[in-house]
Amino acid sequence: MKKIILLLALFLTACSSAPDQSGIVMPIILGEPTAYTHPSYPNAQVQLAAPNQSAGGIEVRMESVSMEGKSLNANVCFTLPDTSDWGILSASLTYAGTMTQDFGTTLASLQIPPSGGGTGLRCDILTFLVPPDADLSNAVIVIDAIGAIPSAEDYCSVYMPKIQQALMERGVGISLNCVDVNGMLTMQITGFPAEMTQQQAEEIVYSSDFYAIKGPWNFPFSLAQ
Numbered sequence: 001m002k003k004i005i006l007l008l009a010l011f012l013t014a015c016s017s018a019p020d021q022s023g024i025v026m027p028i029i030l031g032e033p034t035a036y037t038h039p040s041y042p043n044a045q046v047q048l049a050a051p052n053q054s055a056g057g058i059e060v061r062m063e064s065v066s067m068e069g070k071s072l073n074a075n076v077c078f079t080l081p082d083t084s085d086w087g088i089l090s091a092s093l094t095y096a097g098t099m100t101q102d103f104g105t106t107l108a109s110l111q112i113p114p115s116g117g118g119t120g121l122r123c124d125i126l127t128f129l130v131p132p133d134a135d136l137s138n139a140v141i142v143i144d145a146i147g148a149i150p151s152a153e154d155y156c157s158v159y160m161p162k163i164q165q166a167l168m169e170r171g172v173g174i175s176l177n178c179v180d181v182n183g184m185l186t187m188q189i190t191g192f193p194a195e196m197t198q199q200q201a202e203e204i205v206y207s208s209d210f211y212a213i214k215g216p217w218n219f220p221f222s223l224a225q
Contacts, residue, residue: 044066044067044223044224045064045065045066045067045223046064046065046066046221046222046223046224047063047064048062048063048064048065048219048221050219050220051063051219053215053217053218053219054217055214055215055216055217056213056214056215057081057213058078058079058081058146058213058215058217059078059079060076060077060078060079060143060146060215060217061076061077061078062074062075062076062077062141062217062219063075063077065141065219065221065223066223067130067136067223069132070129070130070131070132071127071128071129071130072093072127072128072129072130072134072136072223073125073126073127074125074126074127074141074219075108075123075125075126076088076123076124076125076126076143077121077122077123077124078121078122078143078146079119079120079121080111080112080113080119080120080121080122081113081119081213082113082148083112083113083120084148084150084154085148085149086122086146086147086148087105087122087124087146087147087148087149088103088105088124088126088143088145088146089144089145089146089147089208089212090143090144090145091103091126091141091142091143091144092141092142092144093128093130093139093140093141093142094139094140094142095130095134095135095136095138095139095140096134096135096136096138096139098134100128100129100130102128102129103126103127103128104126104127105124105125105126105127106124106125106127107122107123107124108123108124108125109121109122109123110122110123126141126143128141136221136222136223136224137222137223137224138220138222139220139221139222139223140218140219140220140221141218141219141221142215142216142217142218142219143215143216143217143219144214144215144216145208145212145213145214145215146212146213146215147208147211147212147213148211149211150211152184152185152186152187153184153185155178155186155187156178156185156186156187157185159187159210159211160176160178160187162210163176163205163210164176166209166210167204167205172193172204173191173192173193174189174191174192174193174196174201174204174205175189175190175191175192176188176189176190176205177190187205189201189202189205
C-alpha cells in the first residue's frame with residue numbers, strides 16, 4: 001500500500017513541474033480593418049455653371065457632377081408632365097474624344113403631379129462608368145430623351161388613338177385594334193402594306209417616338225482629377 005502511495009505522489013509531482021509545450025499563441029486584435037482606396041480612384045465634385053436646360057416643355061436640372069472611384073454620378077431632376085412612370089431613356093457622356101451611352105439611374109426622389117393639374121418632379125442619380133484616369137476637364141453630359149414606357153393596358157387606353165392618328169398623318173398604311181387576350185385588352189397590328197414586314201410594322205408602331213419627349217438637354221462641365 002505504501003508503494004502505491006509513493007508512486008502516485010511521484011507522478012503528480014512530475015505533472016505539476018512539466019513545462020507548457022502546447023505552442024498555442026493567442027492572436028492580438030488591433031481593431032477592425034479599414035478599406036483601402038487606390039490613389040488612382042479619385043473623388044471629386046463640381047457644381048455646374050448652367051444647371052437648368054429646357055426643351056420640349058420639360059425642364060431638366062443637373063446641379064452637380066461627382067467622381068467616385070470608377071463611377072461618374074450626376075444629380076438630375078426633371079419635371080413630369082403627367083402621372084406616368086417617366087424616366088431617362090437616352091443619355092451620353094463625352095470626354096476626351098470618347099463617348100459612352102451606357103448608363104444607369106437610381107431614383108432619388110419623386111413628386112407626383114397633383115390631381116388638379118400642374119407638374120411633378122423626379123430626381124435621379126445618373127451614373128456612367130469611366131476609367132479612373134479619364135480626362136474630364138472638358139466633358140459634357142447630354143440627356144437625349146425622357147419617356148414613360150407604356151404598359152399593355154396603356155397602349156389600348158391611352159396610346160393607340162395617338163399612334164393611329166400619327167400613322168394616318170404620315171401616310172403609313174398600318175391599322176391597329178385592341179383585342180381581348182386572356183382577359184386583357186392588348187393592342188395588335190391588324191394590317192400593314194404588302195411591301196412591309198411584320199417586324200418593320202412593329203418597329204414603327206412600338207417606337208419610342210410615341211411615348212418619349214426628346215431634348216437634347218446639354219450639360220458641359222470640367223471635373224479636375
